[in-house]
Amino acid sequence: MSKRRELDEDDVRIRPGRGKSRPRSKERPSHDDASPAFVTAVDRGRFTLALGTPDDPGTELYAVKARELGRKGVVVGDSVAVVGDLSGAPDTLARVVRVEPRVTSLRRSADDDDPIERVLVANADQLVLVTALADPEPRPRMIDRVLVAAYDSGMSPLLVLTKSDLRPADELMESYAALDVPFVVTRKDGMDPIEVEELRHRLRDHVSVLIGHSGVGKSTLVNALVPDADRAIGRVNDVTGRGRHTSTSAIALALPGGGWVVDTPGVRSFGLAHVDPQRVILAFPDLQEGTEGCPRGCTHDEEECALDAWVAEGHAGSGGVARLESLRRLLRSRAGGDEAPLPDEGR
Secondary structure, three states, X not given: OOOOOOOOHHHOOOOXXXXXXXXXXXXXXXXXXXXXXXXXXXXXXXXXXXXXEOXXXXXXXXXXXXXXXXXXXXXXOOEEEEEEOOOOOOOOOEEEEEEOXXXXXXXXXXXXXXXXXXXXXXXXXXXXXXXXXXXXXXXXXXXXXXXXXXXXXXXXXXXXXXXXXXOOOHHHHHXXXXXXXXXXXXXXXXXXXXXXXXXXXXXXXXXXXXEOOXXXXXXXXXXXXXXXXXXOOOOEOOOOOOEOOOOOOOEEEEOOOOOEEEEOOOOOOOEOOOOOHHHHHHXXXXXXXXXXXXXXXXXXXXXXXXXXXXXXXXXXXXXXXHHHHHHHHHHHHHXXXXXXXXXXXXX
């Protein structure tokens, strides 16, 4: 019988990678010491931030999203909490560990039948719709839809009408007179100092989002307002009347004198699947009282609607009829869809 061999530590075999590990905890750090910042640009999972707040911005730095945030989206305008290297030095990265609740959200779906919505910009208080008076032709229904998005999100609208040397603004603005939407008119080739100062005054101390079709002059406006922005400028195709997308992602730029402007890629449709039609009436406080006599579920664009009689009795003043028609035009735009989207929509 062979002698039993004595075993030592060399005979103990451990399977690689199967050692004991520290049990995973469900506890998440509170990051009470995190610093406030806000997002000025998003690029493939990397975020450009400004420490502080839009009213008091500080160092620019770059960050990634912490793992504990999971799939939570982060967009331009978000107020966030960051930890890590906050020096802003080259080759350094901070971590976004918390996204604060949004005050406003500018949202958009691909079309009115698409239940999936995208948040374009967070925490803006003013929506600036840029439209050309000619070359390319204005699209009133698109204007209506963006106004609905502004009213639904609680943002104040502002119209900027470009290329007034090609066509006067009177005819287009006549159809929006009852809405009392503020507007600024500019020429085609750049902006003179008076135009720049008027628009800058409208934007000062606001966080404003610029929305518009490609080719309407949005980048020209941004370059005039923020001289070192260096936004690329495209031209309109002479045959199709379509512009080339020169802005490929949203970016927030600080305005001289105070405020921020968020330049966004050109859009060719603006879906409103996320908007409750009942919220559109909130943009018409002079008509809201008249809806008390409406039947349950009234769309405010049907024979049983009480607004017709209420306006006819003069409760909404001399402009009541025009205001009611404006309301219904917006509701039809929400329900009926915009012009068909064109190919290669800027996203």
